[in-house]
Amino acid sequence: MKNKNLFLIIISVGFIGLLSSCKDLEVLQHALDEYTVPGAEYVGSETCAVCHEKETRDFKLSTHQRIAIPLEKDGKATKVEGCEMCHGAGSLHVDGGGGKGNHIINPSKDPKACMACHTDKEAQFKMPFRHPVLEGRMSCTDCHSPHGQEVRPWSAVSVENINEVCFKCHKDQRGPFVVEHPALRDGCTTCHDVHGSINDKMLIARDVTLCLKCHTQQNWPTVGNTAHTSSRINAGACWSSACHVAVHGSNFDDHLRN
Numbered sequence: 001m002k003n004k005n006l007f008l009i010i011i012s013v014g015f016i017g018l019l020s021s022c023k024d025l026e027v028l029q030h031a032l033d034e035y036t037v038p039g040a041e042y043v044g045s046e047t048c049a050v051c052h053e054k055e056t057r058d059f060k061l062s063t064h065q066r067i068a069i070p071l072e073k074d075g076k077a078t079k080v081e082g083c084e085m086c087h088g089a090g091s092l093h094v095d096g097g098g099g100k101g102n103h104i105i106n107p108s109k110d111p112k113a114c115m116a117c118h119t120d121k122e123a124q125f126k127m128p129f130r131h132p133v134l135e136g137r138m139s140c141t142d143c144h145s146p147h148g149q150e151v152r153p154w155s156a157v158s159v160e161n162i163n164e165v166c167f168k169c170h171k172d173q174r175g176p177f178v179v180e181h182p183a184l185r186d187g188c189t190t191c192h193d194v195h196g197s198i199n200d201k202m203l204i205a206r207d208v209t210l211c212l213k214c215h216t217q218q219n220w221p222t223v224g225n226t227a228h229t230s231s232r233i234n235a236g237a238c239w240s241s242a243c244h245v246a247v248h249g250s251n252f253d254d255h256l257r258n
Helices: 002-035 045-049 053-059 083-087 091-095 119-124 207-212 226-233
Strands: 068-073 076-081
Touching (some): 045 053, 045 083
Antiparallel strands (some): 068 076
16 A cells, blocks of 8 residues: 555656646747747757867766757757757857857856746845846856756855855855854855845845754754843844854854954
8 A cells, every 4th residue: 555655646746747847848948939049940969069079078967968858849849958958049150150149148148048947046036135147247157057067956066165156256254264153064055045035145034043043953052042042132133243243254262253
């Protein structure tokens, strides 16, 4: 009976996933029609590899490489995968001899290619506190390497260091610190929603609520109790008073004070 129930669960999940995939295909097809250069046709990633050897080599290690999306256009079966899934149909680019901006979509200049699939991130970029991607002051490729290998699927963390992507801009938080906040070892996204948030500094929660997500554990027996927090809740966050202001790390105090 248990095996039968497990089988039914697997079948149900697969069916739900298939329905979701069909919807995603329609969304992607519409997006491709929107930004594909009129008159261009799909030529396949093999054609792109003739000139873009490094990108093709790196792409084989990326998360995007594992995605192949069969689509239909004008009643004819075609297969949009790899390069043209993000850069649009490439025939005019090839016929024109290549070159930057020559009849091809460049996601580093225009995020709409990324937003065609990552619709949830587009919504986050409209939050009150966000990285200014939609304003054109940043691009998705400033943080993500769409061709290269990343540590975790669907994440921005790099091979070199879990926080290296963030440290490219936020150098003051890099350290090294004499006393490091242990949360840094798990990555900046432990505290920050890096695409956008309703909270200042793109934090995942407000005020002491953020800190208490970790600091009510057994190895921090006094932090989460009423006596420690009641006088501080009205004052705001743990780091907004004269207390734990060095939230990323301190060179002077083992309680992250300056």
